[in-house]
Amino acid sequence: MNSQQIKIGYWPYHAFLSVPGDRRRFVFYANERKINFEIASAKKQYDVLYLTAGCDITAWLRYKKKYPGTKIIFELIDSYLLEDHNLFGLLRGPARFFGKKESGFYLNYRRAILSMVKKADAIVCSTPIQRDFMLPLNNNIHISLDYFEEDILCKKKEYSVTGKLKIVWEGQAYTVSNLLCINPALEKLKDKVELYVITDPVAKFPLKIFNKKTEAILKKLKCPWHFFNWQKETFTEIIAGADLAIIPINQADKLMWNKPENKLLLFWQTGIPVLTSATPAYKRVMQKAGIDMYCSSDRDWIDQIERFAELKNADRVSITEKAKEYINATHTREIICKNWDKIFGSVM
Numbered sequence: 001m002n003s004q005q006i007k008i009g010y011w012p013y014h015a016f017l018s019v020p021g022d023r024r025r026f027v028f029y030a031n032e033r034k035i036n037f038e039i040a041s042a043k044k045q046y047d048v049l050y051l052t053a054g055c056d057i058t059a060w061l062r063y064k065k066k067y068p069g070t071k072i073i074f075e076l077i078d079s080y081l082l083e084d085h086n087l088f089g090l091l092r093g094p095a096r097f098f099g100k101k102e103s104g105f106y107l108n109y110r111r112a113i114l115s116m117v118k119k120a121d122a123i124v125c126s127t128p129i130q131r132d133f134m135l136p137l138n139n140n141i142h143i144s145l146d147y148f149e150e151d152i153l154c155k156k157k158e159y160s161v162t163g164k165l166k167i168v169w170e171g172q173a174y175t176v177s178n179l180l181c182i183n184p185a186l187e188k189l190k191d192k193v194e195l196y197v198i199t200d201p202v203a204k205f206p207l208k209i210f211n212k213k214t215e216a217i218l219k220k221l222k223c224p225w226h227f228f229n230w231q232k233e234t235f236t237e238i239i240a241g242a243d244l245a246i247i248p249i250n251q252a253d254k255l256m257w258n259k260p261e262n263k264l265l266l267f268w269q270t271g272i273p274v275l276t277s278a279t280p281a282y283k284r285v286m287q288k289a290g291i292d293m294y295c296s297s298d299r300d301w302i303d304q305i306e307r308f309a310e311l312k313n314a315d316r317v318s319i320t321e322k323a324k325e326y327i328n329a330t331h332t333r334e335i336i337c338k339n340w341d342k343i344f345g346s347v348m
Helices: 026-033 057-066 087-098 110-119 128-134 173-188 214-218 235-240 262-270 280-289 298-310 313-330 333-345
Strands: 008-011 048-052 071-075 122-125 141-143 165-170 193-199 225-229 244-247 274-277
Touching (some): 008 026, 026 333, 048 057, 057 110, 071 110, 122 128, 128 141, 141 333, 165 235, 165 262, 165 298, 173 193, 173 214, 193 214, 193 235, 235 262, 244 262, 262 274, 262 280, 262 313, 274 280, 274 298, 280 313
Parallel strands (some): 008 048, 048 071, 071 122, 122 141, 165 244, 193 225, 244 274
């Protein structure tokens, strides 16, 4: 792509391009390929617009009607179209409208997303399930995952286990409640494990009245736990100091259950073995990597954690070697960039 001849507008997750959704995705690619872009403005005309799901869909659909020659790439990483009806889903449209993030009023914000999926020239999603759902609406759909290497400042090197098994969980605060779905297992193992939680102090939601302090959720856990504030400079050091990472997911939450494998790959690139719920993405990737560390029940979580604690160092290292082989085969810097080349090439 000759970026000097193409005018690209990008609607980011954050104005300063500082959050993971920006720096691990399009901004990473643009920097790697030295592609010039600017923060998108509806007052300017572009050759290509790359819009993230937080954009004002109504405004950009109007823009597309005014400038039909502009190619729109719409990024929909989360599985909003697959989630069941729930309170937050129903409030999403009104919350965005009254929060002045969306110029159109939608009682059902899913309609806005579907309209953009149909009108965009390309869709970027994160899972085969999303792609298959949207293919009847748009035939130019691409799967793209995050690239984490520049966020990983420390990698795990020591695999011996002494004392209690140190288990680590990392993620956004609004997803901390997923830990509660394995509370029965944590209670059963409370004398054998301690949990390290790396996240933000407050779980934030579109309507502030639903915000909740993270520790209020963690206090419900039935095992010893330690809270660490998420910081880019330190989070991988904390992960590397643990023995096992976990990613439990509440199957009743379809938005969470259908998330991609990004979190698993982040842990693997940090060098730590991972135990997950048997979501479609995690199970698919684990099976391809030849690693049997996914759980479908409390019994699975108990058995897998106890089994891992008894492994020899060489066996734990073997798990991480299989994970590295998968990363090297599917998720290198150049593989990710070539995939982005295809995304932009598809609209040029």
